[in-house]
Amino acid sequence: MSPARTVTIADVARHAGVAVSTVSYVLSGKRAISATTRQRVLDSVRALDYHPNAGARALASKRAKVIALVLPLRAGMNLPVLMQFAVSVVTTARQYDHDVLLMTADEGPDGLRRVAASSLVDGLLVMDVELHDPRGPLLRQLGEPSVLIGFPADRDGLTCIDLDFARAGALCADHLIGAGHREIALLGAPSVVYERGTGYAGRTLAGFTEAAARHGVPAAVRPCEESFDAVCSAVRDLLGAHPGTTGLVVHNEAAVGHVLGALRMLGRRVPQDVSVVAICPDDVAERAGPPLTSVLVPAEDVGRQAVKLLMAKLDGESVPQSTLLQPRLTIRESA
Amino acid sequence: MSPARTVTIADVARHAGVAVSTVSYVLSGKRAISATTRQRVLDSVRALDYHPNAGARALASKRAKVIALVLPLRAGMNLPVLMQFAVSVVTTARQYDHDVLLMTADEGPDGLRRVAASSLVDGLLVMDVELHDPRGPLLRQLGEPSVLIGFPADRDGLTCIDLDFARAGALCADHLIGAGHREIALLGAPSVVYERGTGYAGRTLAGFTEAAARHGVPAAVRPCEESFDAVCSAVRDLLGAHPGTTGLVVHNEAAVGHVLGALRMLGRRVPQDVSVVAICPDDVAERAGPPLTSVLVPAEDVGRQAVKLLMAKLDGESVPQSTLLQPRLTIRESA
DNA sequence: CCATGCCGTCGAAGCGCTTCGACAGAAGGG
DNA sequence: CCCTTCTGTCGAAGCGCTTCGACGGCATGG
Numbered sequence: 001m002s003p004a005r006t007v008t009i010a011d012v013a014r015h016a017g018v019a020v021s022t023v024s025y026v027l028s029g030k031r032a033i034s035a036t037t038r039q040r041v042l043d044s045v046r047a048l049d050y051h052p053n054a055g056a057r058a059l060a061s062k063r064a065k066v067i068a069l070v071l072p073l074r075a076g077m078n079l080p081v082l083m084q085f086a087v088s089v090v091t092t093a094r095q096y097d098h099d100v101l102l103m104t105a106d107e108g109p110d111g112l113r114r115v116a117a118s119s120l121v122d123g124l125l126v127m128d129v130e131l132h133d134p135r136g137p138l139l140r141q142l143g144e145p146s147v148l149i150g151f152p153a154d155r156d157g158l159t160c161i162d163l164d165f166a167r168a169g170a171l172c173a174d175h176l177i178g179a180g181h182r183e184i185a186l187l188g189a190p191s192v193v194y195e196r197g198t199g200y201a202g203r204t205l206a207g208f209t210e211a212a213a214r215h216g217v218p219a220a221v222r223p224c225e226e227s228f229d230a231v232c233s234a235v236r237d238l239l240g241a242h243p244g245t246t247g248l249v250v251h252n253e254a255a256v257g258h259v260l261g262a263l264r265m266l267g268r269r270v271p272q273d274v275s276v277v278a279i280c281p282d283d284v285a286e287r288a289g290p291p292l293t294s295v296l297v298p299a300e301d302v303g304r305q306a307v308k309l310l311m312a313k314l315d316g317e318s319v320p321q322s323t324l325l326q327p328r329l330t331i332r333e334s335a
Numbered sequence: 336m337s338p339a340r341t342v343t344i345a346d347v348a349r350h351a352g353v354a355v356s357t358v359s360y361v362l363s364g365k366r367a368i369s370a371t372t373r374q375r376v377l378d379s380v381r382a383l384d385y386h387p388n389a390g391a392r393a394l395a396s397k398r399a400k401v402i403a404l405v406l407p408l409r410a411g412m413n414l415p416v417l418m419q420f421a422v423s424v425v426t427t428a429r430q431y432d433h434d435v436l437l438m439t440a441d442e443g444p445d446g447l448r449r450v451a452a453s454s455l456v457d458g459l460l461v462m463d464v465e466l467h468d469p470r471g472p473l474l475r476q477l478g479e480p481s482v483l484i485g486f487p488a489d490r491d492g493l494t495c496i497d498l499d500f501a502r503a504g505a506l507c508a509d510h511l512i513g514a515g516h517r518e519i520a521l522l523g524a525p526s527v528v529y530e531r532g533t534g535y536a537g538r539t540l541a542g543f544t545e546a547a548a549r550h551g552v553p554a555a556v557r558p559c560e561e562s563f564d565a566v567c568s569a570v571r572d573l574l575g576a577h578p579g580t581t582g583l584v585v586h587n588e589a590a591v592g593h594v595l596g597a598l599r600m601l602g603r604r605v606p607q608d609v610s611v612v613a614i615c616p617d618d619v620a621e622r623a624g625p626p627l628t629s630v631l632v633p634a635e636d637v638g639r640q641a642v643k644l645l646m647a648k649l650d651g652e653s654v655p656q657s658t659l660l661q662p663r664l665t666i667r668e669s670a
Numbered sequence: 671c672c673a674t675g676c677c678g679t680c681g682a683a684g685c686g687c688t689t690c691g692a693c694a695g696a697a698g699g700g
Numbered sequence: 701c702c703c704t705t706c707t708g709t710c711g712a713a714g715c716g717c718t719t720c721g722a723c724g725g726c727a728t729g730g
Contacts, residue, residue: 006452008716019680024718031719034678051452055393056716059685064390066455069437073422079415086421087408090439099455102404102437104425117341117386120401120434228595228624257592258624260563261599289563289593343686354710359688366689369708391686394715675728683720690713697706 007050016044027052058119067093067310068101068121070112070135072128078253081281081299082127085149088303089125096311098122109138116144123310125149129160131197145313147306151199151322159313161306161323165200168295168327169207169249172277175293175329176247177215181275184212184219184247185238187259191223204251204279220245224255231258236266247335251279260288275335282330291332301325342385351379362387393454402428402645403436403456405447405470407463413588416616416634417462420484423638424460431646433457444473451479458645460484464495466532480648482641486534486657494648496641496658500535503630503662504542504584507612510628510664511582512550516610519547519554519582520573522594526558539586539614555580559590566593571601582670586614595623610670617665626667636660 013020018037025031026041033041044050058064069089071082090100101121103111112135115121122145126135129150136152148160169186176184186208188194189201205221212219220242224234239245250256256278260270268274270290278285278294285294302325312319348355353372360366361376368376379385393399404424406417425435436456438446447470450456457480461470464485471487483495504521511519521543523529524536540556547554555577559569574580585591591613595605603609605625613620613629620629637660647654 006454006716009718010716020717021681021719022679025679028718031679032677037678049452051449053394053716054453054455055390055399056685057718058390059388059394059687060716060718062685062718066436071422079418083414083418083421086418086437087406087439090437091441094442099450100437101401102421102425102435104422106426107429114386115434117384118389119341120389227622227626232624254622257596258622261592261596261624264596265599287562287589287593289567289596291562341686344688345686355687356689356711357709360709363688366709367707372708388686391715392688394717395686395688397688397715671730673728673730675726677726678724680723681721683718685718686715688713688715691711693708693710695707695709697704699704700702 006053007048009050009052011048012041012044012050015048016041062119063314064119064122065097066099066101066121067123067125067307068103068112068115070103070105070124070126073104073106080284081253081297084281084299085127085303088300089307092304092307096307098311105135109134112138112142112144116142123147123314125306125310129199131199131202145310147310147313149302149306151203155321159309159319159321159323161302161309162200162325163297163302164324164326165203166207166210167324168279169204169209169251170211171207171295171327171329172249172279173208173211173215173217173219175277176249176275176335177212177217179247179275179335181247182217183242183244184217184249185242185245186219186221186249186251187224187234187238187255188221188251189223190225190252194223201251208249218242218244224252226252226254226258228258228261231255232262232265235259235262239266239268246273247275247277249277249279253280253284256280256284256292257288260290260292270334277329277335285330285332288334290334293330293332293335295327295329298325298328341388342383344385344387346383347376347379347385350383351376397454398649399454399457400432401434401436401456402458402460402642403438403447403450405438405440405459405461408439408441415619416588416632419616419634420462420638423635424642427639427642431642433646440470444469447473447477447479451477458482458649460641460645464534466534466537480645482645482648484637484641486538490656494644494654494656494658496637496644497535497660498632498637499659499661500538501542501545502659503614504539504544504586505546506542506630506662506664507584507614508543508546508550508552508554510612511584511610511670512547512552514582514610514670516582517552518577518579519552519584520577520580521554521556521584521586522559522569522573522590523556523586524558525560525587529558536586543584553577553579559587561587561589561593563593563596566590567597567600570594570597574601574603581609583609583611584614585611588615588619591615591619591627592623595625595627605669612664612670620665620667623669625669628665628667628670630662630664633660633663 013023124146127149129148131153133152139146193201278292282296285292309319348358428435459481462484464483466488468487474481528536613627617631620627
């Protein structure tokens, strides 16, 4: 429309008949301003459709009001959960009046250094941290406020949050055993995921195994690739080697549909012949046939909490080093 | 380590024994600087590990070197593709020395207005634009450089890019008909997606129907919800109503696995009894059983091209109003 | 009734960078 | 040999905002 010279705080001040600093204080609330002046300023802001310049604000206040979200970029990642997570981070950050800069891990440590050093962001949210993640030491050294999703082996001086996967594995085992199953098994992620030392996969497995042992129930465990054929033979092998298995836990979102297909092909009915519990998002569980009893990965919760932790750190509050989110089992038809 | 007062351009200038402006010109290349001076400055930059302050740069140059990626946030979205897309946008943007601000559509028009007006970003990438998307007019009015992924009905003055879904639909039909099928069908997205006027779904359907008509082959079409049961009855209905159907196109990523399961349950072998072609990402097609002949949604290409278009616009170049990416059919075992 | 405080507002000094105009000195032309 | 034209560099003026210190004016208390 108009030639649109952008509106500055000086324009607002002039329009409202006050000093620039007064406008600033009205907007930030950092000093008391009389109700009448405040209102006049606010009206001018609205009238002129004023939006503070982000760069100038960042420069003067040393706060960019932007946080970085660092995504992993690896094989075997499960994109939908990542996405849900990202969305919840953005939504929550906005509630704190912050924006989110999206980064991929493939720029490596330099990327983190760059955004931190350039004051592009005030803090970092690092996803999918592995057991021996090089970014752990880096973050410690960087001194930039950060929150990690996932647990590195050495979490000293870091703030970490994740679903309690050990508990999730145990919950699945307990549920099956409680339902009377006397031999159970876990079908996991592709083996590369375990080898990489991805914390959550190993922790689920440990929790599962431990719970089974506690009840004295034999528990087989098998990694599982994600193609239909691979899943079929994995299931066949498993049931061959452990014919008494009647309870199955699946911790592999991409394979979960195939597992049901494989069981169908092998003539095993779910849940009559084999009970299945999955660890996956609700929508996957719901649209499976039959709908799966499942423990969900509460991506949204994790995202929200992670942002809250980071905001607390930005405000100089001290926060717990580790936060574990409790898993929740939803009973559907498969177990 | 150190108390870490951040390094400024003045520090670099002092260290190199030149003026601040000289450092700036070395870094931006906007004026000729002698080789020796340039080298000295560059050395100092490295020695001090200097990173320009993003806010100051943005303020002075009126270029933030950040673009916004606006994601949709709707039911029936398919997250993995979105994610792939986002990753490719970030990667490409980095090649142009830009960062990416992630926004969700749920902040609405105000969100776009806000980031644009505050100069937080230099341009906008808007994903998953619908036929009658309110953001079309908004962008036009905003005057901020932008690129839309998807085609609104009125694309005057906008820059749009997408996969040529009509062509993709036609390609599937052509492939099946070329293989000798005399009655074919399309299993599509959930009906809500069509009703919303999501361009790509409708265009696929149109391309498919048209191609079939051109060959004089009857072609049924059916939207499809994504739960296993719904898919089963959809497939059953379809095959019941059109018993001669031997070629099936599936344009629904979440349902594609279930379709194969349903066919198996109905006793139809793939590809002996029914040939199946899917429109979905390669990894989904590959890990299906049997691996699916498919047309992939080239999320990465779209992302890369979209960024390139946006960068061209930021540089003041003029770009084509519409860009259509050609689909590619990959033959696997299912058709 | 004057000293004391507080409240609300203002002016000005930066924040770190880009960019414009100026200006030495070298190079080239008449 | 002087005047012009480049080249390479410098200094300074902002960019739009936050924040600090200052300062009138009003109420309070002695």
